[in-house]
Structures are given as structure tokens and as C-alpha cells.
Amino acid sequence: MSEATVPAGAAAAASRGGGAGARRPRTLFEKIWDAHEVRPETASTPAVLYVDLHLVHEVTSPQAFAELRARGLRVRRPDRTLATMDHSTPTLPRGADGAFPVVDVRAAAQLERLAENCRDFGIPLYALGDERQGIVHVIGPEQGLTQPGMTIVCGDSHTSTHGAFGALAFGIGTTEVAHVLATQCLLQKRAKTMEVRVEGRLPRGVAAKDLILAIIARIGTGGGTGHVLEYTGPAIRALSMEERMTVCNMSIEAGARAGRGAPDDTTFEYLAGRPFAPRGAAWDAALARWTSLRGDDGGAYDASVTIDASRLAPMVTYGTNPGMAIPVDGRVPDPAREGDASRRAALEKALA
Numbered sequence: 057m058s059e060a061t062v063p064a065g066a067a068a069a070a071s072r073g074g075g076a077g078a079r080r081p082r083t084l085f086e087k088i089w090d091a092h093e094v095r096p097e098t099a100s101t102p103a104v105l106y107v108d109l110h111l112v113h114e115v116t117s118p119q120a121f122a123e124l125r126a127r128g129l130r131v132r133r134p135d136r137t138l139a140t141m142d143h144s145t146p147t148l149p150r151g152a153d154g155a156f157p158v159v160d161v162r163a164a165a166q167l168e169r170l171a172e173n174c175r176d177f178g179i180p181l182y183a184l185g186d187e188r189q190g191i192v193h194v195i196g197p198e199q200g201l202t203q204p205g206m207t208i209v210c211g212d213s214h215t216s217t218h219g220a221f222g223a224l225a226f227g228i229g230t231t232e233v234a235h236v237l238a239t240q241c242l243l244q245k246r247a248k249t250m251e252v253r254v255e256g257r258l259p260r261g262v263a264a265k266d267l268i269l270a271i272i273a274r275i276g277t278g279g280g281t282g283h284v285l286e287y288t289g290p291a292i293r294a295l296s297m298e299e300r301m302t303v304c305n306m307s308i309e310a311g312a313r314a315g316r317g318a319p320d321d322t323t324f325e326y327l328a329g330r331p332f333a334p335r336g337a338a339w340d341a342a343l344a345r346w347t348s349l350r351g352d353d354g355g356a357y358d359a360s361v362t363i364d365a366s367r368l369a370p371m372v373t374y375g376t377n378p379g380m381a382i383p384v385d386g387r388v389p390d391p392a393r394e395g396d397a398s399r400r401a402a403l404e405k406a407l408a
Contacts, residue, residue, distance in 0.1 A: 081351075081352035081353060081354035081355040081356070082351065082352050082355050083249050083286060083351045083352075083355040083356070083357060084222070084286065084316075084318055084349060084350060084351040084355075085224065085247075085249050085284050085286060085316065086249075086355070087349070087351070088205055088207065088223075088224045088349075089105070089224065089246060091205070092105050092106040092107075092108070092207045092224075093105060093106075094106050094241055097245060097246055101243075102243040102244055102245045103243070103244055103245065103246060104241050104242070104243060105207060105241060105242045105243075105244045106207065106240065106241055107136070107207050107208070107209050107236050107240055107241060107242055108136060108206040108207050108208060109136055109137075109138070109196065109201060109202070109206055109207075109208045109209075110133075110136060110137045110138075110208075110209055110210070110233075110236050110237070110240070111137075111138055111139075111140070111192050111195075111196060111208065111209070111210035111215070112137060112138065112139040112140075112170075112174075112179065112210070112211070112233070112237075113139065113140060113141070113142040113143055113170070113192045113210070113211065113212065114141055114142065114143060114144055114166040114167055114169065114170035115142075115143040115144060115166060115211070116211025116212065116229070116230050116233055117139070117170060117173065117211060117230075117233055118166065118169050118170075118173070119230045119234070120211075120230050120231075120233035120234035120237055121169075121173040121176075121177065121234075121237070123231075123234040124177070124234060124237060124238060127238075129237075129238045130177065130238075131177045131178065131179060131237050131238070132237065132238055132239050132240040133240040134177065134178045134179050134180070136240060137179050137180070137237070138179070138180050138181075138182070138195075138196075138201065139170060139173075139174050139179050139180065139181045139182070140181070140182040140183075140188075140189050140190065140192050140195055141167050141170060141181075141182070141183055141184050141189055142190070142191060142192045143166075143192075143212075144158075144160070144162075144163035144164075144166045144167055145158075145163075145167070145184060145189075146158050146159065146163075146184075156184045156185070167183075167184070171183060177237075182195060192210055192212060192215075193210075193212070193214055193215065193217035193218065193301075193305065194217075194301075196208065196218055197217075197218070197220075197221065197297070197301065197326070198330070199330060199331050199332050200327050200329075200330025200331055200332040200333035201332045202218045202221050202223060202225075203221060203223065203327065203333070203342070203346070204221055204222035204223065204319035204323060204345075204346040204349050205222060205223065205319075205345065205346065205349050206218075206221075206223040206224070206225075207223070207224050207225070208223050208224070208225035209225070209226060209227070209228045209232070209236060209242060210225075210227060210228070211227065211228055211229065211230060211232075211233045212227050213227035213308045214227065214305050214308055215227045215228075215314075216304050216305060216307045216308055216312070216313075216314045216315045216316075217301050217304055217305040218304070219304040219307070219314055219315045219316030219317065220297060220300035220301040220303070220304040220316070220317060220323075221297070221319060221323055221326075221327075222316065222317065222318055222319035222323060222346070222349055223316065224284070224314060224316060225314060225316070226313055226314040227308070228242065247282060247283055247284045247313045247314070248282050248283045248284070248358035248359070249283060249284050249286055249357045249358050249359075250280060250283040250284070250285050250286070250312070250357060250358060250359040250360065250361065251286050251288055251357040251359070251360040251361070252271055252285050252286065252287050252288070252360075252361055252363065253287075253288045253289040253360065253361070253362045253363070254267065254271075254287065254288070254289040254290075254291035254292050254362075254363045254365050255289050255290060255291060255362060255363070255364050255365060255366075256290065256291055256364050256365040256366035256367075257290065257291055257294055257365055257366060258291060258294070258365045258366075258368065259365075259366060259368065259369070261370060262365075262368050262369060262370055263299070263302075263370075264295060264298075264299035264300070264302040264303050265302055265306075265371070266368060266369070266370050266371040267291070267303060267363075267365065267368065268302065268303045268306040268307075268309075269306075269371040269373065269378060269381040270363065270368050270371055270381070270383075271303075271310065271361075271363060272306070272309055272310045272378045272379050272381065273371070273379055273380075273381040273382070274361065274363065275310055275361055276310070276311075276379050277309060277310060277311055277377050277378060277379040278310075278311040279310050279311060280307060280310035280311045280312030280313075281311035281312070282313065283312050283313060283358065283359065284312065284313050284314045284315070284316065285307045285310065285312045285314070285315040285316070286315075286316060286317065286351075286357065287300075287303060287304070287315065287316070287317040288317070288318070289362075289365075291363075291365035292317055293320060293322075295322075296322065297322060297323065297326040300317055303315065303317075304316060304317070306378070309377075309378040309379075310378075310379075318349065318350055318351070319346050319347075319349055323346070324343060324346065324347075368383070369383035369384055369385055369386075370383070370384045371383060371384065372384050372386075374388045374406070374407075375402075375403070375406030375407070376405070376406040377406075380403075380406055388407070389403055391403040391404045391407065
């Protein structure tokens with residue numbers, strides 16, 4: 057993967073229409089999907105979706121690489137693939153020999169296997185000791201690999217973090233990791249869309265984590281099931297990229313397939329000058345494409361919810377899932393006052 061390159065899929069996302077979808081107003085999700093659809097969904101088969109960037113780590117990839125070896129397959133696009141050591145990494149400081157102490161035998165085996173797999177299949181790896189190594193959802197933005205209009209997948213549910221940059225990003229399972237490695241494509245059914253519009257501005261002392269907890273408390277941990285959440289409104293536009301990443305990351309806690317927002321000047325300023333961001337004339341061309349990544353007027357969402365940011369307070373979770381959240385000045389619900397038997401049982405269990 058060379059620096060200062062723009063993935064082909066991302067470049068296409070602003071310009072390709074995708075058949076009949078181009079003849080009606082579309083949301084940004086629909087535009088990105090249509091631009092990456094290799095083969096459309098039918099009544100009996102899912103769509104084939106092209107993947108711009110595949111992020112890999114040591115936990116969900118060993119079986120995928122074993123599948124490739126068993127079938128005699130190579131990685132289709134190692135230049136669109138990046139691995140980092142993430143989930144099984146030690147938190148202890150380096151030893152006297154400069155090595156990181158991995159005290160868990162299974163964790164050590166996973167890390168060694170990832171290094172072996174990346175070496176055998178020609179995949180770039182940010183290993184322990186590499187200053188670029190880090191959280192798999194963070195290295196993409198840090199390096200400028202995550203860009204507007206892209207499709208991004210990883211064997212981790214919180215891949216939705218990258219949606220903050222105007223990408224369509226979601227987690228996949230180990231079998232799907234193998235499929236993307238071998239084909240650079242993914243079988244997917246098109247998700248529904250839910251607009252989460254946040255009006256006003258966050259009050260002093262209220263952070264992005266409070267905002268997404270308030271959203272989850274409002275719609276529930278299953279409220280986003282089957283949907284991609286699209287965050288809109290002035291309160292979203294006022295957030296920093298790090299804050300937007302927090303909101304998109306936790307979309308999964310609402311049951312959503314992914315969370316994302318439209319790119320804007322805040323996005324472009326964050327990306328400018330990063331190692332893999334376009335430069336010179338390529339940056340100007342990319343900026344023109346990214347600026348055009350907007351939903352059409354009249355583009356319809358399958359569902360919509362509106363939040364008034366100015367009425368939010370710092371949030372506290374009191375139970376066993378992120379939907380059990382209340383403002384810091386609120387009261388924990390009393391199970392005896394809950395009329396629904398299943399919700400009452402869940403409250404009683406959480407409080408116990």
C-alpha cells in the first residue's frame with residue numbers, strides 16, 4: 057500500500073450512479089452503496105459489494121487465512137489490505153531487551169500467526185514496536201487511509217467508527233474476512249436507513265459519549281437493527297472528528313449495522329497532510345469529489361428520529377446494556393412501576 061494514493065472505489069463513489077437508483081433522490085448511504093455494487097441484490101441472492109479497504113487483526117483472521125491456504129487462494133488486493141496487532145496485545149511496558157511481554161500463551165500464538173500470515177500473503181502489518189501500531193479503528197483515520205466515500209470492513213463490530221469520515225464501514229465475521237481477502241468483495245444485503253437528526257448544540261459539560269448514550273436510551277439497544285444510522289443536524293456538524301468517531305463507534309450498541317455522517321470541512325482539515333491522504337493535484341481532485349458527497353434533496357430514509365442536543369445532560373448507565381442510561385440528574389427506574397413484564401424482569405436483573 058503506497059502513501060498518498062486514493063482508493064479507486066472512493067474516487068468512483070461521487071460519480072457513479074448505480075442504475076435505477078440514480079434516477080431518484082438518494083441518501084448518501086445509497087450513493088456509496090450504488091457506487092460499489094458489483095452485482096445487485098436479487099430475491100434469492102445478496103448483492104456483491106466492492107471493498108475499498110480491509111483492516112485485519114489477529115483474532116478474527118487466523119481461520120480466514122487457513123481457509124485461503126486450504127483452497128490454494130491468494131489475497132486478491134494486498135494493496136487494499138492492512139493489518140495491525142490490536143486485540144491480544146500486552147499493556148505492560150517493554151522489557152530490558154526491548155520486547156513487549158506477552159504473558160498469555162494464546163495471545164502470543166495469535167500475534168505470531170498474524171505476522172506469519174501477513175508475511176506469507178504480502179499484507180502490510182503494523183506490528184508491536186511499529187509506531188503506527190494501534191487500535192484497528194484508529195490507525196485508519198490517523199494514517200489518512202480512511203477517506204470519504206469508501207467502503208471499509210474489518211472483523212470487528214466497531215468498524216462503524218470510520219463512518220465518521222463519510223465512509224460506509226461495518227464489521228464482518230471470520231468467513232467474510234476470508235471472502236474479502238480472496239475476492240476484495242463481500243456478499244451483503246442492503247440495509248435500511250435511519251436518520252438521527254441532532255438539533256441545537258451540546259451544553260457545557262455534555263460530551264459525544266453522552267450524546268450517543270442519549271440516542272441509544274431513546275431508541276433502545278435494538279432500535280437500529282437492520283439499519284445504517286445517518287447522523288445529521290447542526291449538533292453533529294459542530295463535533296470534532298474524534299467526537300464523531302465516538303458517536304459512529306457506538307452505533308453498534310443501538311443494534312445498527314453501521315453509523316455514518318456526511319464529510320465536511322472538519323473532515324477535510326483532519327485528513328490534510330496525513331501519510332496516506334492525497335497530495336498536490338490529487339488532493340484537489342479528491343477534495344472536489346468529497347465535497348460533492350451529499351444526500352439528494354428529497355432522499356428518503358426508512359426511519360427518522362430527532363434529538364434536541366440543548367436538552368441533554370451528562371449520562372450515566374445503571375444497568376447491563378448501554379440502553380439503560382439516564383441523565384445524571386435523573387432517577388433509576390423502579391421495576392415495581394414498570395407495567396411490561398419483560399422490561400420489569402430486565403430491570404430487576406440489571407439492578408440485582
